[in-house]
Each structure stands twice: as structure tokens, then as C-alpha cells.
């Protein structure tokens with residue numbers, strides 16, 4: 001994304017009457033962490049993403065295959081589509097470079113695609129061409145890993161919720177989750193409208209012209225996106241994410257409230273007051289509790305219209321509601337060779353994952369549908385199957 005802040009007059013659209021239900025403290029306490037799967041060397045989710053994955057290269061297609069394999073093996077109920085486009089770039093010497101977005105969708109069983117409104121969890125998976133050997137751990141390997149773990153952690157609860165829904169339960173039958181792992185976010189040379197957001201621009205343009213069946217509730221796949229939740233530059237310590245958009249401030253507030261509750265329950269590992277840190281501290285006085293999302297009580301007048309250029313731009317221009325979770329200021333490692341696995345703050349990565357999971361569970365109204373004991377048993381069985389004695 002681009003550092004420069006741009007101004008845009010926002011066209012606001014009426015959004016559908018939304019339900020959002022807090023999950024209980026008990027559920028928050030039991031939300032599963034990623035365990036070893038986020039290990040930067042051996043983790044089954046994160047490690048394969050921590051490679052150079054410039055659009056159009058083999059590294060890029062290997063990471064894409066990793067995502068596709070993850071869904072096929074662990075989340076078979078999700079519909080996977082690849083969205084392809086090509087474009088020349090300022091460094092391609094006139095050649096067309098392929099850009100491949102991954103779209104994974106989980107809709108209620110038996111629903112027609114045009115009748116489902118979806119929470120979209122979005123991150124880009126390509127990495128920047130320069131500096132040579134750049135990994136992009138916060139940009140955006142870690143956000144991709146967060147999204148995969150969230151999907152895996154809510155999947156069984158979605159199944160259960162939908163199985164329990166009655167025929168006339170409109171909200172339940174018409175609310176789904178979609179994951180967009182976008183390609184070609186980074187500029188090849190330097191950020192311009194033409195040299196950036198290759199995958200996002202192609203997808204938003206194509207979806208604008210893709211019409212659902214005539215009697216559908218939502219006209220196009222863009223109209224079906226209830227909220228475009230974009231994660232970027234997450235995984236460095238001490239992030240501060242402002243509320244960028246007035247029209248989705250209510251969603252920001254829900255996430256900020258979830259953060260507050262996780263902190264009060266002592267569940268945020270990166271907190272200076274987390275039990276593991278208090279043990280080691282001689283002076284046991286609590287420190288000021290930091291907040292990833294400090295603008296929950298931002299007033300209407302305080303929205304200046306400033307935002308960060310990122311994958312949401314072509315969607316926002318077409319009326320999609322955006323919640324952009326990206327720190328301002330950007331972390332120090334941003335677009336530096338030091339943005340690698342070793343420089344991730346793993347406590348912060350886990351905390352973001354938990355927060356996004358809590359938000360998704362509340363958005364999808366999953367309270368009462370988690371069965372953590374069964375999931376743990378399943379994970380242990382799977383683990384023991386692959387463990388070499």
C-alpha cells in the first residue's frame with residue numbers, strides 16, 4: 001500500500017439491517033490459538049508463505065497452491081475459485097504478467113449464491129519485487145495466515161449453526177463468509193494507479209459486471225459483500241489502527257469492544273500486563289494497557305477523509321463498505337528487507353488472530369455453536385497421525 005494519504009468523497013450506501021451478537025467471556029477464553037502452525041520455520045500455515053512470492057513467479061504460484069491445498073484438505077466445505085487476469089507492468093518489457101486471486105466462499109447450505117450477503121476477510125498474498133529477497137511477513141504473509149486460522153476455527157461452528165437453523169430463519173440462511181487472497185497488490189516500480197492493486201482492480205471490475213440470476217436479492221458479487229474487512233501490515237509490536245471510515249465506524253467499534261474484552265480477560269499475549277509477563281516483572285504494578293484499536297469513541301467530526309491506498313480502493317469506489325485494519329504509522333519494517341519471519345512479534349500476530357476470530361464469530365453469531373472439546377480431540381488425532389514417533 002501507499003504511504004500517501006488520499007482524499008475521497010465517500011458515497012455512502014444504505015446497508016442491510018445487520019445483526020451482530022457478542023460472544024460470551026467463556027467463548028472468548030476458549031478461542032483456539034494457532035499453536036505450532038504459526039511457527040516461522042515449521043508451521044504448517046505460516047512457514048510456507050514466508051518466501052518471495054512476486055506476482056507471476058514460481059514462488060507466487062507455490063504459495064497459491066499452499067492456500068488451495070489448505071482449503072481442499074482442511075476446509076472442504078468452502079468453494080474455491082481462482083480469478084485470473086493479466087497486465088503488463090512497468091518492468092515486464094511489454095509482456096503480460098498473470099495475476100491470480102483466490103476466492104474461498106462458505107455459504108449456508110442450499111442457498112443460492114445471489115441471495116447471500118457475506119463478511120469478506122481480505123489480504124494480499126503477493127510480495128514486493130524490491131528490495132531483492134524481500135519476504136513481506138507483515139506485508140501480508142501474517143495476515144493471510146491469520147485469515148486461514150480464523151476460517152479453520154469457525155468452520156465447525158458454522159456447520160452447526162446452519163444445521164440448527166429453521167427454514168424461515170432469514171438472517172441465518174443468507175449470511176456467509178468469503179475469503180479473498182488477492183494477488184498483485186504491490187507496485188513493481190513505484191506506486192501509481194496503474195502500477196499497484198492489479199488483482200483487486202481486475203476482480204472489482206469483473207464482479208461489477210457479473211450479474212446474479214434475475215430474482216436474486218443481491219445484484220452482483222460486489223453487492224453481496226456486507227463488509228470488506230482488509231488486513232494489512234499486521235504483526236509488528238505496538239500497532240495503532242485508526243478508524244478510517246465513518247460509514248463502518250460501527251463495525252470498528254464492535255472490534256474495539258471485542259479487543260477491550262479480550263484485554264480485560266487477560267487474553268492478549270502482547271499486553272505488558274499479560275500473566276506471563278507479570279510473572280517475570282519484579283514491580284508487579286500494572287502498566288498502561290495499550291490498544292490496537294484506540295478510536296472506538298471517535299466523534300463524527302473527527303473523520304477527516306484520510307485513508308491509506310490499498311486493495312479496498314477499487315471496491316470502495318464501487319460502493320462496498322470497508323473496514324481497513326492497517327496501522328498508522330506503518331511499522332518500521334515496512335518495505336524493508338527486515339520485514340521477515342524473524343521480525344514478527346508473534347504475540348501480536350496471535351492477538352490479532354484472536355481479535356479477528358472474535359469479530360468474525362460475533363458477526364456470524366456463533367455463540368453457542370463452538371465445541372472446543374471436540375475440536376481439540378480432532379486436532380490431537382490429526383497430529384498423532386502425522387507425528388513420527
Ligand SMILES: *[C@@H]1O[C@H](CO)[C@@H](O)[C@H](O)[C@H]1NC(C)=O
Nearest residue numbers: 061082083084085098099100
Ligand atoms: C487461472 O490460472 C490458474 C493458474 O495459472 C490456472 O490453473 C487456472 O486454470 C486458471 N483458471 C481459469 C478459469 O482460467
Ligand SMILES: [Zn+2]
Nearest residue numbers: 001128139186
Ligand atoms: Zn507492501
